[in-house]
Amino acid sequence: MLDRLSVVLAVPIGVGMWLPLLGLRANRIAPPQPFSTADVFGFWPPFLILLVPIGLIFIRHPLIRTVLSMAGLIAVLISVGQGAVQLSSNAASFARVSPAVGAWITTAGFALLLLDALTRLRPGPMLRLGLLSCAILLTSLLMIGGAWDRISIMQEYGNRSTLFWTEGQRHLVLAFGSFVAALLAGIPLGIACHRIRNLRAPVIDLLTMIQTIPSIALFGMLILPLGWLAQNVDFAKALGISGIGTAPAMIALFLYALLPVVGNTAAGLDTVSSHVIEAADGTGFSRWGRLWKIELPLAMPVILTGARIVLVQNIGLATVCALIGAGGFGSFVFQGLGQTAPDLILLGALPTVALAFAASTIFGALIDLSKRGSDD
Amino acid sequence: MIELIGLSKHYDTVRAVDDVTLTIPTGTVTVIVGASGSGKSTLLRLVNGLVTPTSGHVEINGRDTRKIPSHDLRRRIGYAIQDHGLFPHWTAARNIATVPDLLGWPKARVKQRVQELMTLLQLDPAVIGARYPHQLSGGQAQRVGVARALAAEPELLLMDEPFGALDPAIRAQAQSDLKALQVRLGTTVLLITHDMAEAIFLADHIAVMRAGRIEQYGTPADILARPANSFVSGLVAVADRPFRYLSLFSVADFVEDGPADGPPIPADATLSEALARMIWSGQDTLPVAGMADHCIRRHSLIGVAGPPRSGAVR
Numbered sequence: 001m002l003d004r005l006s007v008v009l010a011v012p013i014g015v016g017m018w019l020p021l022l023g024l025r026a027n028r029i030a031p032p033q034p035f036s037t038a039d040v041f042g043f044w045p046p047f048l049i050l051l052v053p054i055g056l057i058f059i060r061h062p063l064i065r066t067v068l069s070m071a072g073l074i075a076v077l078i079s080v081g082q083g084a085v086q087l088s089s090n091a092a093s094f095a096r097v098s099p100a101v102g103a104w105i106t107t108a109g110f111a112l113l114l115l116d117a118l119t120r121l122r123p124g125p126m127l128r129l130g131l132l133s134c135a136i137l138l139t140s141l142l143m144i145g146g147a148w149d150r151i152s153i154m155q156e157y158g159n160r161s162t163l164f165w166t167e168g169q170r171h172l173v174l175a176f177g178s179f180v181a182a183l184l185a186g187i188p189l190g191i192a193c194h195r196i197r198n199l200r201a202p203v204i205d206l207l208t209m210i211q212t213i214p215s216i217a218l219f220g221m222l223i224l225p226l227g228w229l230a231q232n233v234d235f236a237k238a239l240g241i242s243g244i245g246t247a248p249a250m251i252a253l254f255l256y257a258l259l260p261v262v263g264n265t266a267a268g269l270d271t272v273s274s275h276v277i278e279a280a281d282g283t284g285f286s287r288w289g290r291l292w293k294i295e296l297p298l299a300m301p302v303i304l305t306g307a308r309i310v311l312v313q314n315i316g317l318a319t320v321c322a323l324i325g326a327g328g329f330g331s332f333v334f335q336g337l338g339q340t341a342p343d344l345i346l347l348g349a350l351p352t353v354a355l356a357f358a359a360s361t362i363f364g365a366l367i368d369l370s371k372r373g374s375d376d
Numbered sequence: 377m378i379e380l381i382g383l384s385k386h387y388d389t390v391r392a393v394d395d396v397t398l399t400i401p402t403g404t405v406t407v408i409v410g411a412s413g414s415g416k417s418t419l420l421r422l423v424n425g426l427v428t429p430t431s432g433h434v435e436i437n438g439r440d441t442r443k444i445p446s447h448d449l450r451r452r453i454g455y456a457i458q459d460h461g462l463f464p465h466w467t468a469a470r471n472i473a474t475v476p477d478l479l480g481w482p483k484a485r486v487k488q489r490v491q492e493l494m495t496l497l498q499l500d501p502a503v504i505g506a507r508y509p510h511q512l513s514g515g516q517a518q519r520v521g522v523a524r525a526l527a528a529e530p531e532l533l534l535m536d537e538p539f540g541a542l543d544p545a546i547r548a549q550a551q552s553d554l555k556a557l558q559v560r561l562g563t564t565v566l567l568i569t570h571d572m573a574e575a576i577f578l579a580d581h582i583a584v585m586r587a588g589r590i591e592q593y594g595t596p597a598d599i600l601a602r603p604a605n606s607f608v609s610g611l612v613a614v615a616d617r618p619f620r621y622l623s624l625f626s627v628a629d630f631v632e633d634g635p636a637d638g639p640p641i642p643a644d645a646t647l648s649e650a651l652a653r654m655i656w657s658g659q660d661t662l663p664v665a666g667m668a669d670h671c672i673r674r675h676s677l678i679g680v681a682g683p684p685r686s687g688a689v690r
Contacts, residue, residue, distance in 0.1 A: 275457065275458075275459050275460075275461040276461055276462075276463060276464065278426070278457060278461060279455070279457060279460075279461030279462070279463070280463070281426055281450070282424060282450060282455035282457065282461075282534075283450065283451070283455060283475050283478070283524070283525075284447045284448070284449075284450035284451035284475060284478055285447065285478065286447050289478070294463055297465050298463075298464065298465055
């Protein structure tokens with residue numbers, strides 16, 4: 001029997017192999033001149049790479065599928081880097097080489113095949129963390145080894161490498177700071193919503209309403225009160241609070257993060273069976289003892305699921321915070337938009353995606369670890 | 377001695393428990409029998425303070441339980457419930473250690489007590505101890521639940537339909553295991569069930585409950601032989617009632633002088649076993665094991681089951 005996903009993905013990968021792999025531009029913002037894999041490496045290499053998804057149509061063994069799709073992905077990534085080296089060696093020093101549509105399509109195709117193969121492997125939480133570390137290590141080694149140095153995004157990075165790490169740090173502070181604050185406030189609020197029946201509906205309604213406010217509008221709404229605070233309260237000013245910048249960004253991210261945390265905490269506590277609650281009361285747990293030792297541990301997988309949503313959401317949303325001067329990877333995105341420099345946009349977007357993916361994987365593993373005992 | 381004194385629990389207009397007074401002598405098993413909605417579960421929860429009484433109170437060895445902080449009280453009263461209510465994120469051993477841990481026993485003592493209880497309840501500590509509740513069979517989970525309830529040597533053990541979730545095939549075994557355990561430990565037990573046969577088998581005293589009130593209180597023999605009203609007699613009126621009645625007496629108490637042939641019957645067998653043997657082998661007398669020139673006669677067995685023939689009760 002044929003593997004359907006491989007059939008579906010072999011088509012775009014096949015088409016992608018003959019679409020432009022790279023675009024060569026005379027300078028940073030000039031229109032690109034397309035080069036396909038065959039243009040750069042000759043007639044046969046694209047066929048060679050295409051053998052992978054065609055082979056996967058007939059292979060079911062998950063480990064072989066993992067190895068093959070990983071090989072395909074690495075082949076595409078390396079050929080992008082090496083192609084850039086070859087193209088730029090014959091071009092002027094201002095010339096830029098960027099990945100083109102073919103590179104994106106084939107990368108996405110192989111990445112999907114790889115994720116699918118990994119899912120079929122059913123790796124345990126520790127193995128998933130191990131695989132993630134390997135992926136990070138491999139990418140770092142390729143980067144340090146200069147595999148993509150001639151790619152335009154890496155040139156944008158080379159021009160502002162110090163700034164990149166500063167903005168990266170600010171991005172992490174924004175995303176994780178608001179995440180931790182949301183957990184500290186949201187979990188107790190979720191517990192209160194679970195215990196006090198009349199509190200739940202209004203709190204959830206209010207948080208849902210906040211969730212629907214567009215981020216830019218929320219920033220705008222925060223400028224006035226925070227500006228007033230900074231002008232009239234010395235303490236606030238001393239803390240560095242102002243109408244724009246980190247303070248409103250943190251507050252907005254915090255507010256968006258509350259709904260998943262509060263909702264999942266209350267829902268997680270609801271899942272604890274009434275028999276267990278009765279047994280806990282009957283064996284003489286105090287109210288706090290029951291919450292701490294019985295209810296919260298049992299609700300933990302659901303609470304962590306909410307935390308995972310929040311962290312991924314915050315890493316993404318933190319990008320927008322650059323608009324009000326809070327910094328982060330978003331500042332590259334908005335600069336790139338302003339200069340119509342797509343590579344600069346990617347310099348902001350790619351690490352954000354990678355960060356969100358890593359956070360999601362780590363939390364997924366944590367959730368599985370917290371379930372130990374209830375379903376292994 | 378546990379005394380329930382004028383206990384009532386009213387919910388709006390419903391009298392879930394209505395003025396119940398009951399004494400549970402130390403070291404005995406008292407079983408409350410009633411249909412669902414009879415208030416028996418509420419009564420049990422009134423005893424350990426999970427439900428606060430509308431009026432009345434409970435005394436343990438003369439001490440008013442209202443004067444004991446509720447979580448302290450519950451740590452002194454064992455509580456085993458239907459579907460066992462084990463904590464799903466803890467191993468069997470940790471579940472059993474719950475109350476000793478809450479009481480702050482030293483680690484070594486807790487560990488020793490868990491081992492002791494698991495052995496007592498025929499659970500291999502090395503194998504079952506590390507398992508999580510979902511990895512246990514129904515019977516094992518039920519025994520872990522009982523072990524947890526007994527862990528801190530409670531003054532009273534409350535059991536809410538402890539065998540309700542068990543397969544009928546293993547329920548009888550679980551009941552005799554509990555009975556043997558109770559005899560061995562001398563624990564005072566208050567157990568509720570809807571099953572009269574279970575009550576007759578386990579109880580020293582039975583309280584039949586309906587609509588929040590005790591309809592009759594007495595020994596199993598009293599309840600079987602002299603049901604106080606038509607409700608109670610309805611509960612005990614099952615086809616094998618005479619045999620149930622006979623099963624409450626042992627052969628040793630009805631031994632007479634005289635010879636008998638055939639294989640002897642043990643002195644601790646019940647009269648219903650003796651009668652069954654006589655009917656099956658066609659003998660009027662059976663020799664009693666270890667008692668030469670003594671026997672048990674069919675005629676005296678027929679005399680035992682006299683009370684129902686007195687005409688007052690069908």
